Amino acid sequence: MQHVITVPPVDFQTNGHRAWPLLDAVPAQPKPVPAPKGPVPARFEQAPLDAGVKLIYRKAADRVRVAYDPEQIDALNARFLTNIYVDFTEGAQIDGLCNLARNTDKNSREMYAIMLSEVDRTGDAPAVIERITELLCKAHAEAQTPCPRYGWCIETGQHVEHTGESVEPDFLEVDRGEVLAATITHWGKGIRVGFLDEDLTPADARTRLAELRAHLDAVEQLIATAEASE
Numbered sequence: 001m002q003h004v005i006t007v008p009p010v011d012f013q014t015n016g017h018r019a020w021p022l023l024d025a026v027p028a029q030p031k032p033v034p035a036p037k038g039p040v041p042a043r044f045e046q047a048p049l050d051a052g053v054k055l056i057y058r059k060a061a062d063r064v065r066v067a068y069d070p071e072q073i074d075a076l077n078a079r080f081l082t083n084i085y086v087d088f089t090e091g092a093q094i095d096g097l098c099n100l101a102r103n104t105d106k107n108s109r110e111m112y113a114i115m116l117s118e119v120d121r122t123g124d125a126p127a128v129i130e131r132i133t134e135l136l137c138k139a140h141a142e143a144q145t146p147c148p149r150y151g152w153c154i155e156t157g158q159h160v161e162h163t164g165e166s167v168e169p170d171f172l173e174v175d176r177g178e179v180l181a182a183t184i185t186h187w188g189k190g191i192r193v194g195f196l197d198e199d200l201t202p203a204d205a206r207t208r209l210a211e212l213r214a215h216l217d218a219v220e221q222l223i224a225t226a227e228a229s230e
């Protein structure tokens, strides 16, 4: 028995302002015969199909085969769509990926769709998952690499903007402490010292610091005057 699911184009103009998610746009279908037992093993394959035919599935008692057109529907949505009609399983690993994809944001979902597409294209799920795990571990290890250029830089992994740890006076309230906080950066225009709300060259920073010291001397003088008046 072969089922063909035809999804007509959605007219967003006449259907109100809400963009319908894909699955809402699937018209009512004849109810499938309920499966007597648990999920059946499924196999997904990619194939060019006629325009408007996103996927075709062929269901036997003990398994289901799905052919979908990657030009019209991605590997993840092919599974979500099939899941409306058939309770299926692809083994713990792939089922786990689909469940993760179901409960994540749009960008991550695209990543899962690419992974699943690769599984369908090669037909070798363990190899694809192993390769992806390798790449993720490598990316994770690279992300932990300390800055190769400056010892004071707290950025890790690939970066072009170098930032040092901020030095803040801890005897002032947080928002006042920020005024006197200092940090060292290199964001493409040479080494700068962030101090007194400015990004200063080291030479300029020394000048400002001297001014600040002179100011503190003046404050000390003021204190001495106050003490002498007690």
Ligand SMILES: [Zn+2]
Residues within 6 Å of the ligand: 147, 148, 149, 150, 153, 154, 155, 159, 161, 162, 163
């Ligand atoms: Zn750096």
